[in-house]
Amino acid sequence: MCSSCGFPAAPGHWTEAGTATPHDRLRARFRRAQVLQSILPAYGLTAHDGAQVPGIQVGTLSGNSTIVRDLEEVWAEAERMSGKAIDPLDPRFIGDDV
Amino acid sequence: MAAGIEANDPADKRMRLTLLGGFLGSGKTTWLRHQLHHGALADAFVVVNEAAETAVDDALLGQSAELVVLAGGCACCEAKDSLIALLRSICDRRVSRAADAPLLDQIVLETSGLADPAPIIEAIRADPMLVHHIVIGEIVVAVDGVYGLRHIREEALGRRQMELADRLVVTKVDEAEAGELGRLLATLRQINPGATVSGAMKGTETALPDHSGVAPEVLADLGNGTGAQPIRALKIDIGEDIDWTAFSVWLSALIHARGDDILRVKGVVHTPAGRLLLQSVRRIVQSPEMLPETRGDTPEQDNRLVFIGRGFTQAALERSLRHFAGLGPDGGKGS
Numbered sequence: 001m002c003s004s005c006g007f008p009a010a011p012g013h014w015t016e017a018g019t020a021t022p023h024d025r026l027r028a029r030f031r032r033a034q035v036l037q038s039i040l041p042a043y044g045l046t047a048h049d050g051a052q053v054p055g056i057q058v059g060t061l062s063g064n065s066t067i068v069r070d071l072e073e074v075w076a077e078a079e080r081m082s083g084k085a086i087d088p089l090d091p092r093f094i095g096d097d098v
Numbered sequence: 099m100a101a102g103i104e105a106n107d108p109a110d111k112r113m114r115l116t117l118l119g120g121f122l123g124s125g126k127t128t129w130l131r132h133q134l135h136h137g138a139l140a141d142a143f144v145v146v147n148e149a150a151e152t153a154v155d156d157a158l159l160g161q162s163a164e165l166v167v168l169a170g171g172c173a174c175c176e177a178k179d180s181l182i183a184l185l186r187s188i189c190d191r192r193v194s195r196a197a198d199a200p201l202l203d204q205i206v207l208e209t210s211g212l213a214d215p216a217p218i219i220e221a222i223r224a225d226p227m228l229v230h231h232i233v234i235g236e237i238v239v240a241v242d243g244v245y246g247l248r249h250i251r252e253e254a255l256g257r258r259q260m261e262l263a264d265r266l267v268v269t270k271v272d273e274a275e276a277g278e279l280g281r282l283l284a285t286l287r288q289i290n291p292g293a294t295v296s297g298a299m300k301g302t303e304t305a306l307p308d309h310s311g312v313a314p315e316v317l318a319d320l321g322n323g324t325g326a327q328p329i330r331a332l333k334i335d336i337g338e339d340i341d342w343t344a345f346s347v348w349l350s351a352l353i354h355a356r357g358d359d360i361l362r363v364k365g366v367v368h369t370p371a372g373r374l375l376l377q378s379v380r381r382i383v384q385s386p387e388m389l390p391e392t393r394g395d396t397p398e399q400d401n402r403l404v405f406i407g408r409g410f411t412q413a414a415l416e417r418s419l420r421h422f423a424g425l426g427p428d429g430g431k432g433s
Contacts, residue, residue, distance in 0.1 A: 015347070032346075038424060071347060075351050075354035079354075088419075089418055
């Protein structure tokens with residue numbers, strides 16, 4: 001646990017399983033941020049994880065930003081910031097123009 | 099801290115909690131008594147929750163090494179705080195035990211017949227102390243062989259318990275009428291295709307009759323969260339070369355947005371660390387387990403996920419996953 005910020009308070013989130021080596025873990029964090037960056041801008045949001053500090057930064061285009069622990073919190077925070085649920089079954093993700 | 103604690107990792111010293119549920123009178127205690135007697139769960143710490151003020155089950159379960167009864171309230175609602183306090187005290191005792199005392203590694207929680215397993219799991223997973231000490235192992239649900247069909251038909255809670263099980267134990271097999279039992283088994287297969295189903299007679303495992311070709315019961319909407327649409331189970335093929343990270347981003351978003359409709363997700367996914375068994379109950383994803391590597395060909399069930407719930411189609415899930423993974427609709431790179 002990081003003594004300054006209390007991260008992580010619980011054992012790893014399930015989405016962080018599946019990586020065995022520190023190298024894989026780092027690569028997974030960058031890839032996770034990349035996927036989020038391809039999804040969140042449609043909702044007027046940004047995501048950043050430089051792997052320098054624990055957590056994922058979620059922000060709005062107007063500069064409001066917060067650090068969350070895991071993907072579960074990303075979606076809850078994104079919903080709060082944008083006022084809309086981010087639903088993967090939304091037509092924008094499953095439509096023919098995908 | 100290592101990410102993603104695995105339930106069967108030898109380094110993971112957390113206790114496994116088996117949740118035993120089932121509707122009122124479905125034979126939970128009888129089944130548990132047999133398991134304690136035959137040693138399958140003999141070393142487990144048993145917690146029995148009874149909704150009534152007066153507890154009876156503890157008198158029946160004399161076999162267990164340690165047993166605590168939580169009476170006067172259901173552990174999924176009014177007695178939730180007492181359950182958490184009790185589990186914490188078990189954890190305290192375990193860490194402060196004498197050096198030569200055996201290490202407790204199993205807890206069985208027999209819920210009351212009126213308990214919904216999901217809030218109990220959620221409460222344990224959300225507790226900052228318990229999450230370090232307890233990992234949810236299996237959800238076993240006893241199904242009454244005689245009245246099971248009626249519970250599925252008429253009781254929203256009874257149906258929900260069966261939908262969430264990893265293992266369904268059909269009890270009173272000897273007392274059930276053969277035709278009814280066949281229909282019950284076919285209906286169970288329909289509402290929870292992911293669970294293993296076994297039969298029991300006074301707790302002893304019994305073979306179940308063949309029910310292939312038997313039509314399942316047509317189920318009506320019961321309100322109370324069972325929704326207007328019927329529950330369906332479908333399988334999606336996520337592909338050999340699935341990008342695990344993109345997949346986990348997608349599934350976490352899906353469970354967050356649709357957790358009320360997606361009752362169960364189950365399957366084995368290939369990750370950089372190996373084969374990973376993934377299971378969820380509504381919005382709760384159980385600690386993923388690493389499975390041993392297989393020799394030779396990839397098992398057929400790998401990289402195929404079972405989704406049980408309502409309000410989605412196979413095509414929608416597959417297209418949405420491909421979008422998240424940055425693949426085109428046909429599965430190729432680029433959109």
